Amino acid sequence: MPTVVVMDVSLSMTRPVSVEGSEEYQRKHLAVHGLTMLFEHMATNYKLEFTALVVFSSLWELMVPFTRDYNTLQEALSNMDDYDKTCLESALLGVCNIVQQEWGAAIPCQVVLVTDGCLGIGRGSLRHSLATHNQRSESNRFPLPFPFPSKLYVMCMANLEELQSTDSLDCLERLIDLNNGEGQIFTIDGPLCLKNVQSMFGKLIDLAYTPFHAVLKCGHLTSDVQVFPRPEPFIIDEEIDPIPKAINTDLEIVGFVDIADISSPPVLSRHLVLPIALNREGDEVGPGITDDTEDENSANQIAGKIPNFCVLLHGSLKVEGMVAVVQLGPEWYGMLYSQADSKKKSNLMMSLFEPGPEPLPWLGKMAQLGPISDAKENPYGEDDNKSPFPLQPKNKRSYAQNVTVWIKPSGLQTDVQKILRNARKLPEKTQTFYKELNRLRKAALAFGFLELLKGVADMLERECTLLPDTAHPDAAFQLTHAAQQLKVASTGASEYAAYDQNIAPLQTDFSSSSTERM
């Protein structure tokens, strides 16, 4: 989940904060202090997160495009100038554009808005934006809700009392509401000082930037892992089951399936599964981009030499072209597989299926998947040349069952032509002739289109008269028979127009009698 930090650099952010016994602080400094803490946390514990920095006043500017280089972000914090007034709407619009350009509309993003709770005045102020919210057309839509899945965290360099004294808090709350309730407002507890800013950002870190640790299990083989990005809780049905479901911290492998069988399934999200070595204090030593501290390097080297189940699993999945099916919670599953980023680098990746008993129709119900050793004979065949997947649905779809649709005249004409073509090749095509004839008959009966039956009967009678002298005598018999059967069906009388009853070919025997006739 990429992060966009949106920093208010309007003049009001330069308001001084009285901090006893030290040099004068501005709210801006508190904000920088908090963000520094956030960036430091991410640089050590959340290294793979992409973060961008946007500053805004009445205009907005992308200071740092999405990066994992937290030094650059840190530097940018110290290079911010002070500008004019706060104009949130344009900044949020800017965030929309930046995120969509970089990630499209499907990837969830976290937006961290850092402001002092002075929301501007006049046109472009949040108050003004909200007041005009209902009078907007599609072209000047308010940027919230964001067009991508998002969380909006508002970090206020002000305490609750201060915000409540104006309508700032109400406005900010409406902002979160407009984002479909996705987000949260943080305020400073107690007096404005570095310590309280730290604790506020600490809460944000706890909420949104703590690494997700889990244990990957395959029977007795286990590995401690970090799952990145953090899997988000999911709401299955807002009405029946409105409580968001989170995944287990025990990721239990239940079995394996070939890549061809799992067949590019739809997934909610993808995550890296990075093995970690937990030391005594519970801190992790492990994944991430190479760090310069030597301590960590040597620790990494030691961890690198201890056999790890993830590496084994990854290697075998890659070689065999398989995925491991993993249970994430009650009726929630996912898959583990090897994902190659380039030719050299590959990784263990986990994708989450949509929660539910049957996330992939072609695998069937997950609970009904069992070990092949329980089957009477190996469903994959002795030579591994077949597969029990995909499961066939009970009913075929319309495109797989030759349905009859006569909405366009061409549909009807094609079906009549088919009968006619076969009629001219009687008796060789007797089977197909009757097959097509019965298909037409069934549809005509269902649609109550009896006139068609009569029409086709007339047509077949005419064909009979047009038969060339060289025609086989059976042709005339079959045509007459078919025409007559259609005629009686066209009366709609129940004894002739039964849907399940087919017109059967007339039983003739020309092989024995033909010589006599000659």
Added chain:
Amino acid sequence: MKIFSESHKTVFVVDHCPYMAESCRQHVEFDMLVKNRTQGIIPLAPISKSLWTCSVESSMEYCRIMYDIFPFKKLVNFIVSDSGAHVLNSWTQEDQNLQELMAALAAVGPPNPRADPECCSILHGLVAAVEALCKITEYQHEARTMLIENAERVGNRGRIICITNAKRTFLSSDSHVRMLEDCVQETIHEHNKLAANSDHLMQIQKCELVLIHTYPVGEDSLVSDRPKKELSPVLTSEVHSVRAGRHLATKLNVLVQQHFDLASTTITNIPMKEEQHANTSANYDVELLHHKEAHVDFLKSGDNHVGGNSREGTFKETVTLKWCTPRTNSVELHYCTGAYRISPVDVNSRPSSCLTNFLLNGRSVLLEQPRKSGSKVISHMLSSHGGEIFLHVLSSSRSILEDPPSISEGCGGRVTDYRITDFGEFMRENRLTPFLEPRYKMDGSLEIPLERAKDQLEKHTRYWPMIISQTTIFNMQAVVPLASVIVKEAMTDEDVLNCQKTIYNLVDMERKNDPLPISTVGTRGKGPKRDEQYRIMWNELETLVRAHINNSDKHQRVLECLMACRSKPPEEEERKKRGRKREDKEDKSEKLGKDYESDKPWQESERLKGLLDREKEELAEAEVIKDSPDSPEPPNKKPLITMDEMPTVEKAKGPMSLLSLWSNRINTANSRKHQEFIGRLNSVNNKAELYQHLKEENGMETTENGKTGRQ
């Protein structure tokens, strides 16, 4: 997302009154004369469909699309109305398919134009429709049973699509419509009262009434269109006035898209062999319908390729995607964010059936977004799974996981001797397969196949070393017959026999002194001696078998055989005994716990694994222990093996460092340059006993001291 929205239940009410037998006055030429046929034949007169036929085939088309895209959880109840209501099917899933409906419609047949119009009415059907909406579906029932105390969360909404002709009612259009609406409103009110006191019925929370007035082409409509309007909190109603024939079909096609949130994609540039000239091919387009989520990227970014709106269904909104001819059949795991069932708009047309047949034969097709700029963006994929075609949405935006650290850089990444092939074999043995028939356990309870799969993984991993240098037995072909069956839940007598054979075979190998594939990684010199190798191997095999002895008596028999066959030369026996004594002192507590653990074989196996490791260490120590001061009695004097030249001080402390190797060498070299001390020459295993005269008086103490010194 709501399962029980209005589209969960759709009731079709189609008018079957005599006036529906009237012609739609749209002619169909069915007798198309083929070229090069005898001239002079007058084609048969064109025929025309009745209002009834038009209504039925349009509603069937609605159902066809709906069933294709939502084969489950979206249900249709079909009712025809004349002198009474005829309910053609139920909400059960078995009734939900075109064949059932077609058969039922055939049984009803076309309306009888000579029936008495006075006793026929669409109202019968509308009343029956409300009744049907109150009936609980199996999905609603299931959800209610599951939620128990929250059962009220299960909604009951539905839609009534009523196709009728208002011509013969002698009422003005507005009052006719109002009469139908009032009827539905009142019936809902009544039935909701009934449902309140019933377990099998549910109150209707929301009902959408879609009234479609259809009339012959060329006539003037008596009814005017009216957009959706809320009549009461429970009922909304809309009115459509449509000419029969293809206009009605188009209308229902638009409605099915609205009702089920569908969108249209046109696949363009499909190369197809010409019917007439098989060696040439032309490019065709095929339009598909699917859930609109498949266009989520276009919808949100406002990046529609085709503008226009679908208000009248005349100008259709469709997203055009370009066919990319598949080059290989290679299986790839694409990052797919959604997969949606499709339905071709024109199912029987040649281009449609060519496309669907191609896909049903197992090929996948990538679809490309036509972009003005040159870059090629693959955004979708068409693929069939078990006879169903899905439109997969592929992620085409930048990945947030790009440039991740390689697995070789992380934990365990530097280890190079993982048993990759063996684990691959393990995975293949632990593949999954569907068990559709319910199975029962011995106690009669339902067996969940997935739990069986987990069980099997548990059994198969009780003893599973991850790297080659951690194991001996799994590197030996000779052990395979035993290792492959011992993990089974139940063994046959033949399996036991095979295990025994394997063990005898190993005994044989030991007798012949065959080499074992013991890893020398991390051990000094040439590694352990042959007999020690066998000891390691037997110990490991014992660990494996012990991990499974509680599976069955047969497993126990294998262990018995193993224990009986393990050759233990007296010397080793003794060494072991001493080793055990030492161990006694080291971890008494662990020993005590042993008996209690025996019902948990896997824990045991863990413990045994530990034991095994320790024994490996002991190996190095064994020789030393023999003569070290803590030995209670010196063993029978035997010539010392390899030790005599080496200073053993370092040795007693486990693995040898490079430093000690180096100093050993230097010492040996130096020793040649000077005369050896008398004491060292007379020493036993490089240890000279000092103050030998004291031994008489104080011998016991010395040994005691030695022992404490070691610990």
